[in-house]
Amino acid sequence: MQRYSRAAIFLHWAIAALLAFQIAVGWALEDLGARGFALYQLHKSVGITVLALTLARIAVRYWKPRPAKVEGGWQGALASGVHIGLYAFMLGAPLTGWALVSTAKVKVPTLIFGVIPLPHLPLPAAVHGLAENGHGLIAWLGIALVALHVAGALRHHILMRDGLIWRIIPARSTALLVALPALILVGFVAGRAILPGPKVAPAPIAAEPADETADETAPANIAEAVNAADNATANVSAAAAEDTVGPPPAWTVQPGGRIGFSVGNDGEAISGSFSKWTAQIVMDPDHPDSADMKVTIDMASANVGDSYKDGMLPGDEFFGVAAHPTATFVAKGAKATGPNAYRARGTLTLKGVSKPQTIRFTLAGKDATRKVSGSATIARAAFGVGNGDSSTGLTPTVALTFAFTAKRKD
Template identity: 45%
Template sequence: MASSIGYQNSAIVYVGHDIPYPSTILIESIFMTNARYSMTAMILHWLIALALIFQIALGWQFEALERGANLFGLYQLHKSVGIAILVLSLARLFLRYTRPRPAAFADNIWSERAAKFVHAAFYAVMIGGPLTGWMVVSTAKIDVPTLLFGIIPLPHLPIGRPFHEPAEILHELLAWVAIALLFLHVAGALRHQFFKQENILGRMIPWALERRGPLLLTLTSLFAALGFAFWMGSSITATGSGTNDKPALNGNVVSNPEATPNLPKEAEESAEADEQSTVVEEEIPASDVKQKLANWQVSRGGRLGFSVDWNGTPINGSFGRWTGDIRFSPDDLAGSTIIVNVDLGSATTSDAQRDEMLQGDSFFNIAAHPKAVFSSSSISNVGGDKYRARGTLKLNGKSQPLTLDFRLTIDGTNARVSGTSRLKRTAYGVGSGEWAATDEIADNVSVSFDFAAKNKD
């Protein structure tokens, strides 16, 4: 007996029984009429709707917020949600052309064409918007890495810098088109539902929800969810990417939260003391040596931290790997020396994207200069257990004078050291190009250290 499979008003019609039919399509066709979409299509529709409204509200914030740590975190979230919309939209487009769907409600041919145009434009926005955003990130002057939702790294597209400005213009234009399409889509759906008495909204709602109450109540709940998505996008602050109040990583090997000082305040006080101190620094002559120089080994659990303001928001971080070569005696300051080597690739601010950016050419440029080195030239006592080491810091291929103020207590073969310093990042070329300006990222960087050491002799 001859058999055939065909479409009528976008609903499946099949004749005969002897032609095999794919089981997944067969099951879906049995439970689907020309009045309802499939459950998969419903889920994708509402997920995309929620994500798109959240994304529009989130993007709206960029016009009002100053650039800074918080805005950096919001951009990372914006990129993550955008790629999620891209994936969901591609899945929805695939489903649209591989699964049966309800027939369109159309008054005439012009109404049908208008509906098709809006749907096509929506796909262009939902796919083109994330793609143009991806192009903007991939061609930006500053190489900012993307880690989707803080987990999945997103590579840059292999395109050149000339694509940046056109992609940026198109990306912004598509955002406005998306807003217009949302209004048209909602207005059209409400017209069919309440003015033409066609249950166009009911066929995009799962039966389980429709059975629980009147359609109007269900729709109200769904629109409330969409409103909540807009509120979330317009009010989220992404503070988790803005500041770092967690104990930073170790000085040599492991972290030591108990040794964490108040970085900004202590460093500021130290800087003022360096500029205004009236204490007379006295170096003890070598002829008065009472105790020989000792080699000190830095113990596990120390900390080397830094802090800088980004539009008024403190960014706190630390270096996870650093070593100290210390020859020191309070009775032989003239012969004492301090050399500290810092692995710049171990810098962390508790934000993976920002940490990767720090390692790039615009900041530490670790590919060319992986380490920073401080070498003391003189050490003096400024009263009691307080000392001042003057020397040179070599960072990012540049050498500049640097002063460290520290407190030292020695108990037999054990010593405890804590101190601060302050340097100007622009003097070392840290923050080049767009980031060289100091109106956003402050020039002054506070440095703090706290560690224990043991006499090896």
């Protein structure tokens, strides 16, 4: 009996195993929320691989024509219809998935297996609902078609005993007859095996001591970072000031400082920092009520060390950089809470929302140079940071830390 070409046989079983993997993963993605981020990226990569292999399979079909049909009548017509439907499934599922990602409100970059960038399709946002519904419908239709295809193969091999199945096996070997179909089961089991385990309650982020209503109104990591930077720099300048009360000195933040943030994510932590920020600080550490601070952060400079997540941060779900490129913290006055320790209350403006914000910081050193370090706790929801489906696993508060050196201006 004439067989399919070896290229066609390879592509047939490779695509079948990958589809089984996709089905196993796809069933779980919707319920995973933020925990499924990495798996979602893998699902996209495998989907594009299925699309590429299907196009190759179509090319091979015309380069190496398939064996002639062995059955006519309605049974043959049904078999042909199932084959056509399977090709539509193998093309339609990844294409609708690609369209879904391309039209999503939050633009998540796609790197195929973390290496090859995949551009978004130039489709209007209105297509998103259609792509989402179509992707799910095609998946279920595909499962039904696969079941019919398998039933047909078993009918020929077990009931009709016509040896039709040997056309898609590279050699007449019982071992291959068992091993190749088993790849489908392996693909499905692998897809289930890599799913995250049961959701674990996230470890709370260490909060600072309660400060009346300050921490409750604290909005975003970035804001706190900004406040911390300002207060810290202000304190530094004050500490360097002379004993005599006079105009408070201004301070310059030196290169090498850092504003970092961390948020819990389903029992793990996502940590990052802002690489671009400036601070205008005037303060006498001995008279902290003289503080006058303004910190400005470039929101597009946020980085968590992961290309996928970094690509999400500027979107509307998180920082909304297109409409609100910067966040600012402004504070008038600070209060000493202990030796070289201070608290500053001000206003944080982030994503167009202004809320009260408090930071705490300490100073080290003396005279014209001071080292500043501090922390804050920010309630992200107050600013609409993390307001989408991919943020469901994030903790409500974000921990902010900062450290830098400031020098008094002459």
